[in-house]
Amino acid sequence: MISHTSSQWQSLSWQKILQDAIRTRQELLSALDIDESSFSEACDAPESFPILVPRPFVDRMDKRNPDDPLLRQVLATRAEWTDTLGRADPLEEAKFSPLPGLIHKYANRVLLITAGTCAVNCRYCFRRHTDYQASMMTVSRLEAIHEYIAQNTRIDEVILSGGDPLMLNDSKLGLIINKLDTIKHLRRLRIHTRLPIVIPQRVTPELCQQLIKSRLKTTVVVHANHAREIDAQVSEAARLLRDAGVTVLNQAVLLKGVNDNPNSLVELSQTLFEANILPYYLHTFDPVLGAMHFERDPVEAIEIFKQIQGRLPGYLLPKLVSERPGEHAKTLLAIS
Ligand code: SF4
Numbered sequence: 487m488i489s490h491t492s493s494q495w496q497s498l499s500w501q502k503i504l505q506d507a508i509r510t511r512q513e514l515l516s517a518l519d520i521d522e523s524s525f526s527e528a529c530d531a532p533e534s535f536p537i538l539v540p541r542p543f544v545d546r547m548d549k550r551n552p553d554d555p556l557l558r559q560v561l562a563t564r565a566e567w568t569d570t571l572g573r574a575d576p577l578e579e580a581k582f583s584p585l586p587g588l589i590h591k592y593a594n595r596v597l598l599i600t601a602g603t604c605a606v607n608c609r610y611c612f613r614r615h616t617d618y619q620a621s622m623m624t625v626s627r628l629e630a631i632h633e634y635i636a637q638n639t640r641i642d643e644v645i646l647s648g649g650d651p652l653m654l655n656d657s658k659l660g661l662i663i664n665k666l667d668t669i670k671h672l673r674r675l676r677i678h679t680r681l682p683i684v685i686p687q688r689v690t691p692e693l694c695q696q697l698i699k700s701r702l703k704t705t706v707v708v709h710a711n712h713a714r715e716i717d718a719q720v721s722e723a724a725r726l727l728r729d730a731g732v733t734v735l736n737q738a739v740l741l742k743g744v745n746d747n748p749n750s751l752v753e754l755s756q757t758l759f760e761a762n763i764l765p766y767y768l769h770t771f772d773p774v775l776g777a778m779h780f781e782r783d784p785v786e787a788i789e790i791f792k793q794i795q796g797r798l799p800g801y802l803l804p805k806l807v808s809e810r811p812g813e814h815a816k817t818l819l820a821i822s
Contacts, residue, residue, distance in 0.1 A: 500681070500688040504605055507540045514539060514561060518549050525552045531562035531607075532776070535614045538607040543684040546714050555712045555744045559608050565779035566609065572775035574615040578811035587621045588631050592815060594642050595676075596635060599623065600662060601649035606684045610741055610780040612772035618649060628665060636669050643674040644702075652681040652688050660696045667700055675702040678737075680709040682723040683716070689723035694730035705733040707766060711745050713757040721761035728762050735766035738804065740787050741780045742771075748793040755794075755802040765804040770819065772809060784808055784819055791820045 508514045511530060514537060515522055531537045539560045548554045582591045589597040602618025604611075635641050644666050651659065666672055681688040697704050706727055710716060724734045736758050740746055745754060755765045768791070771781045782790070791806045807816040 498687065500685045500690070503540055503542060503685050503687060507538055507605070508544060509537055511537055511562065514544065514557075517541075517544050518547055518551070518554070518557065520550060520552055527552075527563040527565070529562050529564045529567065531609075532566065535607055535611075535776075537562060538604070540605055540685045542686070542719070543606060543715070546717060553743070555750070556714055558743050559610065559711065559741070560606060562609060563779070566776040569776050569778045572773045572778045574775050576612050576772040576774045576811075577809055579613075579616075581811070583621070585627070585630050585634055587623050587627045588634060590641075594640050595645060596638075596641055596643075597645040597647050598631060598651075598662070599648060600646045600651040600659075601653040603653050604648065604650040605653065605681050605688075608680070610739060610771065610774070610777045612774045613649075614774060614776065623662070628662065632665055632669070635666070635672065639671045642672060643676060644672060645676040645678060647678045650679050650681050651677055652679045652693075656690075656692050656696050659693075660699075663696065663700050663702075667702060672702060675700060675704045677704070677706045678709070679706060682706070682708050682727070683710045683720055686717075686719040686723035689726050691726070694726050694732075697727075697732055698730050703733075704731070705735060707735045707737055708763060709737055709739075710754070710758065710763075711738045711741060712750060713753040716757045716761045716763075724762040734763045736763050736804075737767040737769060738765075739769045739771060739780075740782055740790070740806075742782050743780070746782050746786075746790060748790060748797065751790070751794045752797050755798055755804065759802055765802055767816075768804040768806045770806070770808040788819050795820070 508517060515525065537560065543556065547556045579589050583589050587599045599618065599621045600623050602622050635644065663675065666675065727734050738745065738754060745751060758765055770784050770787045773781065787806060795803060805818055806820040808819055809816050
């Protein structure tokens with residue numbers, strides 16, 4: 487185990503930090519000085535979706551606080567085992583997958599499952615039951631996907647998702663981007679990733695170079711749910727991306743016990759902006775099996791959102807959206 491202070495994270499590679507991530511409940515609670523007996527809800531995580539939390543993210547949690555909003559996102563609780571209301575594939579993505587590794591829900595954009603792992607396992611993840619082996623990107627699958635996009639001239643944007651696409655090393659990521667670059671009707675590339683938040687060291691000059699080389703207009707959509715997830719290194723990572731000509735946006739999920747109050751959401755938007763990141767979406771919770779304890783229903787979500795509307799300028803208000811299987815676009819519940 488590495489024992490480094492937060493100021494020393496910067497000198498370590500992102501791969502090394504990932505390797506040293508916390509992988510058990512006991513280790514996580516011990517790092518935060520929380521006695522297991524004082525936290526009755528903590529529970530082992532299912533083998534299929536274990537605890538995984540990088541240490542720079544743990545450093546942003548409060549010690550001795552079982553209700554810490556960052557801890558709640560990553561610590562398995564008893565509720566994961568007792569939930570019977572959620573669904574394994576709440577967005578019915580399997581129905582919209584014409585090829586392994588490709589999801590085509592909306593007319594002009596497609597989503598590629600580029601990696602089957604993440605740097606953090608968020609307990610509320612709507613893809614926590616996804617069989618990534620079945621959709622894992624391989625050279626032959628990439629060829630088939632390339633062919634599919636090349637023949638669908640309405641598609642002008644590709645979203646790299648996962649898992650987390652920045653779990654790929656720069657050369658594998660470059661291979662995919664270079665391949666997409668050759669499709670003339672594509673105009674935009676989007677990368678959905680939580681890595682710049684949980685291990686901001688992933689945003690290296692080499693990665694930025696890779697993105698600069700593409701002819702596609704690139705947006706990186708990061709994922710932070712609480713202002714305390716943003717620190718100076720996250721801000722620096724976003725600055726590097728912005729300097730490389732990349733638009734940096736954030737999508738958050740409204741989560742019970744994490745950010746479901748106006749003060750948290752206002753602070754999140756303000757902190758993101760100060761870190762060179764613009765708020766983009768605030769998603770309502772997708773009803774995934776094992777995580778229903780995070781749910782606030784859409785009516786409650788709208789009530790909370792109304793309370794932040796008067797407290798933020800329009801450019802700092804995310805769009806409150808809900809995703810419904812089969813709809814041609816996300817459903818706007820409230821707009822800024
Ligand atoms: S990083 Fe994203 S894809 Fe990975 S577990 Fe968290 S929410 Fe899910």
